[in-house]
Amino acid sequence: MLLIQTALRCEAEPFIQHYHLVKDDTMRPYTFFRGDNTALLISGVGHKKSKAATEWIFTHVQPSSVDLFANIGIAGSQTHPVGTPVLCTAVVNAETKEQLLLKAPHDTELHQGILETHLAPVGSLDLLVHQDSLVDMEAFFCISAALQFLPQKRIQSVKVISDALSDKRPTKQFVTQLMHESLPKITAEFSNHLTS
Numbered sequence: 001m002l003l004i005q006t007a008l009r010c011e012a013e014p015f016i017q018h019y020h021l022v023k024d025d026t027m028r029p030y031t032f033f034r035g036d037n038t039a040l041l042i043s044g045v046g047h048k049k050s051k052a053a054t055e056w057i058f059t060h061v062q063p064s065s066v067d068l069f070a071n072i073g074i075a076g077s078q079t080h081p082v083g084t085p086v087l088c089t090a091v092v093n094a095e096t097k098e099q100l101l102l103k104a105p106h107d108t109e110l111h112q113g114i115l116e117t118h119l120a121p122v123g124s125l126d127l128l129v130h131q132d133s134l135v136d137m138e139a140f141f142c143i144s145a146a147l148q149f150l151p152q153k154r155i156q157s158v159k160v161i162s163d164a165l166s167d168k169r170p171t172k173q174f175v176t177q178l179m180h181e182s183l184p185k186i187t188a189e190f191s192n193h194l195t196s
Contacts, residue, residue, distance in 0.1 A: 002190055003066045004040040005054060007138050010172040011073045012042050014180040018187060027060060043138070047119060050138035054145035063149040068156065068193050071142045072186070074175055075134040075159035080111060085182040087189065088115040088157040091140045092133070095119065100143050103153055110189055115139050115159060134159050156193065158186050 002019075006012040009031065015021070021033035021040055030053050031042040039061065043053030080086055087110040092099045094116045104112050116133040117140035139157050146155050160182045162170045170178075 001061075001065050001067055002038045002194060003057070003061065003069045004038070005050075005057070005069070005071050005142055006040070006042055006073050007045045007050060008073070008172070008175065009042055010175040011179055012040055013176050014183045015040055015072070015187075018183055030056065032057075043142070046137055047117065047141040051141040051145045054142045055148070058146075058149040066150060066154065068154055068190060069146045069150055070190065071139050071146075071155075071157040072179075073136060073138065073159055074162035074170065074178065075115060075136040076163045077113070077134045077161045079132040080113065080134070080161045082161050082163065083178055083181060084111055084161045085185050086111045086113045086115075086134055086159050086161065088113060088134065088139065088159060090114045091143050091157060092116045093140045094135075098140075100140065100147065101152070102143070102155060102157060105189075105193060107192065108189060110158065110185060115157060117141065134161070156189075158189065160186075 004015055016033050019035045019038040021035040024032045024034050033040040041057050043050045087104050087108055088102055089104045089112050090099050090101050114133045116135050118135055160178045
């Protein structure tokens with residue numbers, strides 16, 4: 001099974017449609033969708049919600065049934081153009097500098113990069129641990145929670161660049177459009193992982 005985690009519904013919407021997922025109202029308190037071989041969890045924004053939701057889902061879904069856990073969402077970057085999907089090879093806690101390595105398949109067609117998780121929106125390069133990093137507010141905590149249940153080789157994080165490090169939030173419509181445009185490349189990456 002492919003298990004996708006997003007922070008926002010607008011990030012999830014193209015995947016819900018693509019995989020023909022149906023909302024499962026029994027999976028409270030989170031928003032959860034199911035399909036034949038795919039499920040999707042919407043955690044909410046922020047590190048605490050992301051960590052709690054990821055730990056929670058693995059009390060409701062058998063880890064052995066999960067072939068790939070994918071943290072998907074938007075990120076800021078001054079290195080990659082807006083709309084670029086990036087496969088994260090490492091996620092860094094910007095507060096503690098702790099780093100979790102993620103293995104990128106050698107045959108991936110996605111751009112690759114390091115992702116830093118900050119506790120608040122970042123509007124300046126001065127706040128980055130690595131000057132060419134992507135920035136989000138959830139991935140490190142989501143991935144560290146998933147690593148309690150799954151080996152690293154079954155975990156990925158893919159971020160679509162939404163801004164060039166702005167502390168202003170993009171609109172929901174813009175986020176959904178970005179995710180929709182990146183959908184073919186991201187789902188191809190998932191397919192390659194699941195069939196290898």
